[in-house]
Structures are given as structure tokens and as C-alpha cells.
Amino acid sequence: MSSLPLAFSxxxxxxxxxxxxEPAWVRLLLTCIALLFLALFLVLPLFIVFSEAFARGAxxxxxxxxxxxxxxxxxxxxxxxxxxxPCNVIFGLAASWAIAKFQFKGRQLLITLIDLPIAVSPVIxxxxxxLIFGARGxxxxxxxxxxxxxxxxxxxxxxxxxxxxxxxxxRELIPLMQEQGRExxxxxxxxxxxxxxxxxxxxxxxxxxxxxxxxxxxNARAMGEFGAVSVVSGKIREQTNTMPLHIEILYNEYQxxxxxxxxxxxxxxxxxTLLLKSLLEYKAAKNLAVTGPN
Amino acid sequence: MxxxxxLKPTVLPGFGLxxxxxxxxxxxxxxxxxxxxxxxxxxxxxxxxxxxxxxxRAIASYQLTFGASFIAAAVNLVFGLIVAWVLVRxxxxxxxxxxxxxxxxxxxxxxxxxxxxxxxxxPNGWIGQHLSALGIKAAYSxxxxxxxxxxxxxxxxxxTVQPVLEDLEKxxxxxxxxxxxxxxxxxxxxxxxxxxxxxxxxxxLAFARAVGEYGSVVFISGxxxxxxxxxxxxxxxxxxQFDYAGAAAxxxxxxxxxxxxxxxxxxxxxxxxxxxxxxx
Numbered sequence: 218m219s220s221l222p223l224a225f226s227x228x229x230x231x232x233x234x235x236x237x238x239e240p241a242w243v244r245l246l247l248t249c250i251a252l253l254f255l256a257l258f259l260v261l262p263l264f265i266v267f268s269e270a271f272a273r274g275a276x277x278x279x280x281x282x283x284x285x286x287x288x289x290x291x292x293x294x295x296x297x298x299x300x301x302x303p304c305n306v307i308f309g310l311a312a313s314w315a316i317a318k319f320q321f322k323g324r325q326l327l328i329t330l331i332d333l334p335i336a337v338s339p340v341i342x343x344x345x346x347x348l349i350f351g352a353r354g355x356x357x358x359x360x361x362x363x364x365x366x367x368x369x370x371x372x373x374x375x376x377x378x379x380x381x382x383x384x385x386x387x388r389e390l391i392p393l394m395q396e397q398g399r400e401x402x403x404x405x406x407x408x409x410x411x412x413x414x415x416x417x418x419x420x421x422x423x424x425x426x427x428x429x430x431x432x433x434x435x436n437a438r439a440m441g442e443f444g445a446v447s448v449v450s451g452k453i454r455e456q457t458n459t460m461p462l463h464i465e466i467l468y469n470e471y472q473x474x475x476x477x478x479x480x481x482x483x484x485x486x487x488x489x490t491l492l493l494k495s496l497l498e499y500k501a502a503k504n505l506a507v508t509g510p511n
Numbered sequence: 512m513x514x515x516x517x518l519k520p521t522v523l524p525g526f527g528l529x530x531x532x533x534x535x536x537x538x539x540x541x542x543x544x545x546x547x548x549x550x551x552x553x554x555x556x557x558x559x560x561x562x563x564x565x566x567x568r569a570i571a572s573y574q575l576t577f578g579a580s581f582i583a584a585a586v587n588l589v590f591g592l593i594v595a596w597v598l599v600r601x602x603x604x605x606x607x608x609x610x611x612x613x614x615x616x617x618x619x620x621x622x623x624x625x626x627x628x629x630x631x632x633x634p635n636g637w638i639g640q641h642l643s644a645l646g647i648k649a650a651y652s653x654x655x656x657x658x659x660x661x662x663x664x665x666x667x668x669x670x671t672v673q674p675v676l677e678d679l680e681k682x683x684x685x686x687x688x689x690x691x692x693x694x695x696x697x698x699x700x701x702x703x704x705x706x707x708x709x710x711x712x713x714x715x716l717a718f719a720r721a722v723g724e725y726g727s728v729v730f731i732s733g734x735x736x737x738x739x740x741x742x743x744x745x746x747x748x749x750x751x752q753f754d755y756a757g758a759a760a761x762x763x764x765x766x767x768x769x770x771x772x773x774x775x776x777x778x779x780x781x782x783x784x785x786x787x788x789x790x791x
Contacts, residue, residue, distance in 0.1 A: 238694075248597050251594045251598075254594065255609060255613070258661060258662050258665055259613070259616075262627035263627070265620075265631055266627050269627075312537075314529040318526075321517055323518070329777060333541060335720075337545070338769070339728070340743035341743075341769075345547055347549040348551045378666075382546065406522055438617075443725065447726075473630075480622075480626060486618075487615060487619040488618075490618040
């Protein structure tokens with residue numbers, strides 16, 4: 218108890234602290250710069266969304282988010298995410314099993330290709346789908362003959378969303394599964410479990426938090442995607458309008474309060490996403506502390 | 512070629528199924544559409560292709576897209592380092608909340624960010640009115656585009672530098688100090704070189720993201736051809752005029768640049784990991 222203040226007041230300790238940290242005024246200055254920058258670029262936009270949403274009163278807010286067009290947009294956004302995210306979960310699990318548990322040639326190339334959708338502009342994603350499924354695309358005539366609508370319809374929106382959120386789950390799983398190695402799975406197999414049992418009872422439980430983390434990130438991106446969906450949707454009100462597209466239409470019609478009201482729902486989703494993300498990071502750190510790094 | 516020559520043998524099952532499904536899904540969802548894009552731009556002759564991708568309007572859009580992205584990434588490089596430094600090294604009230612908030616641009620839909628930033632920087636907006644009193648036009652100008660791209664790229668530098676900074680051993684700094692270096696020298700000669708690979712990786716990631724950004728920029732830019740029109744928007748315009756080949760040509764130029772950036776980022780990350788790994 219008494220050694221602690223002594224250590225701090227010891228001249229050598231004080232000199233060491235002084236040598237490896239900055240003077241108080243530098244610390245204060247840097248902290249203020251960082252906080253001011255974040256306040257300007259993060260807190261202010263977030264605040265504006267909510268303050269503008271309620272600028273014309275709670276009644277208009279409620280009317281804006283409960284009108285049929287808004288409700289339809291919310292429904293379509295939920296549907297697109299509900300299809301895209303599970304598809305990418307299955308892909309993520311398959312890809313990370315192959316990449317993390319096996320050593321094969323072309324593995325690095327596969328990892329790079331999985332990252333590709335992150336580097337591609339959303340508009341190019343929409344454009345590429347258009348060039349396949351659009352009226353003048355490669356499959357356009359065939360789709361027309363068989364009366365299948367993909368562009369300017371829900372399937373196009375879902376495809377664009379899948380492309381955009383493609384890497385999120387796989388990127389979280391691959392490094393973790395690589396780190397975990399294969400001893401546990403090998404042990405399970407030796408003890409008589411079959412492949413699927415090993416996967417569901419050994420591998421899946423050990424990556425569940427990373428999986429959830431990926432799902433949350435993918436979901437946030439899926440519900441908020443604008444560029445790619447805006448190319449393929451055609452923006453037909455109450456038919457192919459997702460929430461971000463609905464916001465654009467309202468905004469361009471100068472219905473600012475309504476646009477911000479719908480935006481506030483997506484901003485709320487973003488805040489919930491960040492909260493869950495922090496909780497999962499906390500949980501993962503605690504898990505690591507309990508089991509210890511091996 | 513036997514199977515074992517490219518696959519190291521192991522007792523684990525499911526390699527064929529998982530790799531087969533993963534590559535099939537990757538090809539179907541990602542590679543096929545991108546191949547269609549390149550294929551479509553090949554329907555143009557070289558002269559036609561060149562006319563589209565080197566038109567005055569296209570070149571003006573490249574200048575804006577790459578110029579604004581570069582400035583935005585540079586701003587994020589400086590402030591991202593400061594934010595990461597403050598979050599790792601100092602303690603203050605609300606640090607955890609602020610740390611979590613740094614990821615907001617990843618989670619907030621770009622359209623929402625776009626209209627919020629426009630409301631702030633428009634001539635009658637919160638900050639825009641003060642700027643326009645000084646004669647500075649923020650929204651509907653290249654400055655507005657840059658502001659949106661700063662928002663979009665904000666987390667990248669912070670999130671690449673933060674873990675490296677956390678893992679740096681305090682002993683190195685103590686050694687530098689005991690050898691007579693002052694704090695600034697220690698930072699410039701010891702810390703900064705150690706952080707450089709991660710800083711550059713963060714810069715490249717922010718730049719790559721900004722180059723392709725569409726949602727937040729269309730609201731704040733005003734979209735005037737030759738002045739505030741970014742390349743993704745020009746592609747959109749071509750598409751709306753049913754000029755598929757023109758859109759594909761511009762799209763393949765951007766796709767090519769994205770490939771180069773992705774490759775560069777991979778190299779930087781490799782360098783960063785090597786450095787980082789060698790120290791640990």
C-alpha cells in the first residue's frame with residue numbers, strides 16, 4: 218500500500234514517466250484535437266439526423282415512418298437483408314473451412330478475391346448486374362422470353378446486396394479459424410465423430426462470436442446499401458424502393474423532415490450495430506483472457 | 512497432377528465440398544458480373560473506348576474523384592494518427608464510447624451520411640452559413656465532396672494504426688529516452704517508422720474506399736458536369752441514357768484502378784505484418 222505512492226514519487230520513476238510520455242499541455246492539445254475532429258465529423262452528423270427528423274414535430278415524424286411507401290421500403294430492406302446475410306453466412310463458413318483448415322495452392326488468391334467486393338465501387342456492382350440481367354444484357358433476351366424479371370425487381374436488389382456484403386462474414390472467420398488450427402477437429406475425428414458432427418459441435422461453437430460479429434456488420438451494410446441497389450432497383454415506389462432509396466426520393470422532393478425521419482431509423486440501426494459490436498469485442502477479449510492465448 | 516501435389520494431406524474431411532461451394536459461389540456472385548462488365552467494354556473498338564474514357568467530362572471526373580479522395584485520405588492520415596494515439600495512450604472520460612463511435616461511418620448508411628452532411632454544410636446549414644459568410648462554398652463544391660469522403664474514410668487509419676500502437680513495447684521508448692533522446696526525437700525516429708506501414712495501409716484503404724464512393728457524395732456534390740461530377744456518377748448518367756457500352760468502358764477503367772489499389776493494399780499489409788511480426 219505504501220510502496221505505490223513511493224514508487225510514483227521516486228525521482229527515477231518520475232523521470233521515466235516524463236521520458237516516455239508527453240508534457241501535459243501536449244496531451245491536452247492532442248486530446249482536444251482528436252475530440253474536436255470526431256465531434257465535427259461523427260457526432261454532429263448523427264445529431265443533425267435526429268434533430269432534423271423531429272424538426273417539424275413528433276406527429277410528422279410518426280406519419281413519415283408509417284405511411285405505406287415507407288412501410289413498404291422498410292419491408293423490402295428487411296427482406297433483402299434476410300436473404301443476403303444467410304447466403305453469405307453459408308459462403309463464409311464454407312470458405313473459411315477450406316482456407317483455414319487446409320493448405321492448398323491458390324489459397325492466397327482465393328483470399329484476395331474474397332476481398333474484391335470491398336474494393337469495387339457500388340455503382341460498378343450495379344452496372345455489372347445490369348449488363349448480365351438487364352434488357353440489353355447477356356441474359357436479357359432469354360429472361361424476357363421466359364418472363365423473369367431480375368432488374369428493376371426484388372431479385373436484382375437481393376443480388377446486389379449479396380455482392381456488396383459478400384466478404385463480411387468470411388473476413389471475420391478466416392483469421393480466427395486459422396489461429397485455432399486443426400487439433401480440436403482432429404481430436405474429435407479420432408474420437409469417432411463424423412465430419413458434420415465435428416463441424417457443428419467443435420468448429421461452429423468456437424467461432425460463434427466471430428460469426429455473429431460478421432453477421433452484424435453484413436446486416437448493417439445490407440440494410441444501408443445505396444449505390445449498387447440504386448442502379449438495379451429502378452426506384453419504383455412501393456415496389457422496388459428500399460429505405461435508402463426512399464430517403465433519396467423524399468430528399469429530392471424537398472420533404473426534408475420525412476427524409477430525416479426515415480434516416481433516423483437507419484441511424485438507430487447503426488448505433489445498435491456499434492453497441493453490439495462493442496459488446497462482442499468485449500466478450501471476445503474476455504474469452505481470450507479466460508482461456509488464455511495458446 | 513495428383514491431388515496431394517497441391518493439397519497438403521490431412522485427416523479433416525470436407526475439403527472438396529467447402530472449396531467447391533466457395534469457388535462456385537464466388538464465381539457466380541462476384542466474378543461473373545465483373546467479367547460481364549469487362550466483356551461489354553470489349554464490344555467497343557479501341558478508338559471508341561478511348562473516346563469515352565478520355566473525354567473531357569470523364570477526365571474532369573477522374574480529377575475530382577482522385578483529387579478529393581487523395582486529400583480526404585491525407586486528412587484522415589493526420590487526424591487518424593492523432594485519434595489512434597489519443598485512444599491508445601491517454602485516458603479521459605467517455606473514451607470507450609468514443610472508441611466505439613469511430614466505426615460509425617462503417618455502420619451508418621451512406622445516403623444518411625450524405626443528407627446529414629449536406630444539411631450541415633449547405634449555405635443555410637449549421638456550419639455552411641458561417642462558411643458562406645466567409646465566402647467559402649462548402650456543399651455543392653469540390654470541398655463538399657472532400658468533406659463527405661473524409662467522413663467515409665475516417666475509421667480506416669485509426670483502425671489500422673491502433674493495434675500496432677497498442678503492441679509497441681514501452682521498453683523501446685524507455686531505451687531511447689535513456690540514451691538521451693527527447694520525446695519528439697523518440698517519436699520521429701522510433702515510433703513513427705514503426706507505425707509507417709500501418710499508416711500507409713490505412714491511407715490506401717481510405718483512398719480506395721473514397722474512389723468508389725457514391726451514396727454520400729451525390730447529395731453534397733450538386734452533380735454539375737465538369738465541376739462536381741464524380742466518376743461513379745458519370746457511369747450512372749451513362750447508364751440512364753442507355754449507353755451501356757460507355758458505362759462499361761468507364762466502369763472497367765475504375766475496376767482496373769480498384770484492382771491495382773487492392774494489390775497495393777495487400778503488399779502494404781504484408782509489409783506491415785512482417786514488421787509487426789518481427790517485433791513481437
